[in-house]
Amino acid sequence: MALAEYFDRAAQAAAHAIAGFDPGAFRDTLERAHVGVTFGAQAATRAEGRALLDLTVRLLARLYPSVRIATDSRGGLDADLAATAREINPRIDISEGEVSHVIVVGDDAPRVGRVAFFVGSEQWQFGFSAATPISVGRSPNPIGAGGAACLGAANLFRSIVQPTPQLDRDLRVSVAELLAGAGVVPDLRDVRDDGRTALAGLGAIGNGVVWTLARTPLEATLHTVDAQVHELSNLQRYVLPRVADVGKAKVDLAREHLAAGAGRITCVPHRMRWGAFVNAEGFTWDRVLVALDSAHDRRLLQSSLPRWIANGWTQVGDLGVSTHRFDGSGPCLICLYLEHGQVMSEDEQVVRAFGLSVDDPHLKLVRDLLYRGAPPPRTLLEEISHARSVDMTLLEPYAERPLRALYVDGVCGGGVISLSQQATPGRDAHVPLAHQSALAGIFIAAAYLLDVLGIRRDTRQLLHLNPMRRFPDEPVREFTKDARCVCNDEAFVGAYRAKYPPRA
Numbered sequence: 001m002a003l004a005e006y007f008d009r010a011a012q013a014a015a016h017a018i019a020g021f022d023p024g025a026f027r028d029t030l031e032r033a034h035v036g037v038t039f040g041a042q043a044a045t046r047a048e049g050r051a052l053l054d055l056t057v058r059l060l061a062r063l064y065p066s067v068r069i070a071t072d073s074r075g076g077l078d079a080d081l082a083a084t085a086r087e088i089n090p091r092i093d094i095s096e097g098e099v100s101h102v103i104v105v106g107d108d109a110p111r112v113g114r115v116a117f118f119v120g121s122e123q124w125q126f127g128f129s130a131a132t133p134i135s136v137g138r139s140p141n142p143i144g145a146g147g148a149a150c151l152g153a154a155n156l157f158r159s160i161v162q163p164t165p166q167l168d169r170d171l172r173v174s175v176a177e178l179l180a181g182a183g184v185v186p187d188l189r190d191v192r193d194d195g196r197t198a199l200a201g202l203g204a205i206g207n208g209v210v211w212t213l214a215r216t217p218l219e220a221t222l223h224t225v226d227a228q229v230h231e232l233s234n235l236q237r238y239v240l241p242r243v244a245d246v247g248k249a250k251v252d253l254a255r256e257h258l259a260a261g262a263g264r265i266t267c268v269p270h271r272m273r274w275g276a277f278v279n280a281e282g283f284t285w286d287r288v289l290v291a292l293d294s295a296h297d298r299r300l301l302q303s304s305l306p307r308w309i310a311n312g313w314t315q316v317g318d319l320g321v322s323t324h325r326f327d328g329s330g331p332c333l334i335c336l337y338l339e340h341g342q343v344m345s346e347d348e349q350v351v352r353a354f355g356l357s358v359d360d361p362h363l364k365l366v367r368d369l370l371y372r373g374a375p376p377p378r379t380l381l382e383e384i385s386h387a388r389s390v391d392m393t394l395l396e397p398y399a400e401r402p403l404r405a406l407y408v409d410g411v412c413g414g415g416v417i418s419l420s421q422q423a424t425p426g427r428d429a430h431v432p433l434a435h436q437s438a439l440a441g442i443f444i445a446a447a448y449l450l451d452v453l454g455i456r457r458d459t460r461q462l463l464h465l466n467p468m469r470r471f472p473d474e475p476v477r478e479f480t481k482d483a484r485c486v487c488n489d490e491a492f493v494g495a496y497r498a499k500y501p502p503r504a
């Protein structure tokens with residue numbers, strides 16, 4: 001039994017996710033955890049159950065050295081899941097041994113393990129409970145199942161690594177309701193997208209989009225755009241690749257996965273960046289699913305003026321999805337990612353990273369200090385010291401230096417906030433956990449399917465949550481256009497409207 005060979009990357013991701021991170025202790029914690037997944041005939045024979053199990057195993061096998069797969073159903077699904085786990089981590093132990101934490105899928109699963117997390121789904125709805133089994137639905141819709149897998153993996157992770165775990169209470173959440181309003185339960189059968197649709201980016205989030213779409217009955221042509229090949233370090237946080245896929249172009253693996261899926265999606269791979277893609281294939285796109293990882297690339301993509309955009313993101317303590325129409329009442333994608341913008345701002349990331357509450361006084365103070373390159377006042381250092389349980393003597397050297405230095409050294413660089421050198425991420429690198437990125441991808445896919453079904457959501461709202469905390473009561477947040485953005489300019493809006501005249 002051993003941790004995956006790409007484990008160090010997992011340690012980086014966890015470094016961001018857990019305050020006071022110690023990679024040695026993290027390694028020990030994972031090696032002590034004997035996690036499992038258990039299911040009965042219900043999950044084994046229903047599409048939602050099989051999707052939920054598939055994603056659960058894909059998530060667990062990347063992080064834990066020992067994953068038991070227990071079932072009383074016949075049909076060999078347990079052997080298939082074990083094979084998937086071994087392809088992801090050839091060193092994994094899939095034994096019959098004792099299990100400390102188990103994810104229970106469906107309401108007829110045999111019980112193993114001391115700590116159980118029950119997950120289930122019904123179409124767009126995912127369910128979680130720490131007390132009661134939950135059934136899985138028969139629909140061909142993988143959204144609820146995918147969400148349940150991520151929520152199960154998130155609770156399992158928090159229960160293992162957090163000293164006082166933030167576990168979800170009994171939860172039933174409809175992704176369709178979150179994205180499109182109460183009472184919406186659209187049927188996915190016979191769903192067809194006749195438009196020009198592209199998926200930009202096949203990183204961790206894009207993998208989540210592909211996993212989801214491959215399991216829907218959607219009929220569509222999907223252009224996938226990504227220039228890179230899979231590296232070993234990707235395996236920690238991507239849901240699709242196996243060790244054998246290292247070196248393969250990301251667009252090729254996505255095409256294989258979509259071809260093997262349940263749907264009728266014709267995948268057209270483009271191994272290039274977005275700019276080259278639109279130069280070659282044209283600038284008129286009805287829907288673009290944005291799974292890019294930099295603000296710059298997102299602004300560039302929006303400036304090519306697609307008709308509709310679903311954008312997903314992960315950052316420290318946050319994941320989410322937003323949708324955009326350039327001439328809508330809500331912000332465009334550039335608004336969202338303008339420097340010092342209102343939502344994805346660096347100030348908010350910094351405030352979160354220091355463990356401070358994200359409120360106006362903190363945001364204003366941090367924004368001002370970052371902008372002026374000024375050092376933090378002593379009161380702010382004391383707050384950080386308290387919030388992060390860091391000794392004040394370690395922070396004092398930063399009283400004379402710009403606040404950014406404390407952020408770069410202390411949070412990103414392995415200084416005062418107890419990251420060892422071994423787990424030092426690159427300065428801008430944020431390596432999210434697999435379940436965090438997967439959930440962002442599932443949300444993008446859900447927003448896309450709803451738009452294809454003609455169920456439009458208000459583009460002034462975005463959906464986001466912190467994967468290290470309980471599922472929020474109000475994950476939907478309002479936001480507005482940025483007055484400095486080009487989407488306020490009549491010339492740009494006119495060009496957009498000329499490109500996409502209202503349909504008859």
Ligand SMILES: [Zn+2]
Nearest residue numbers: 332335485487
């Ligand atoms: Zn804008």
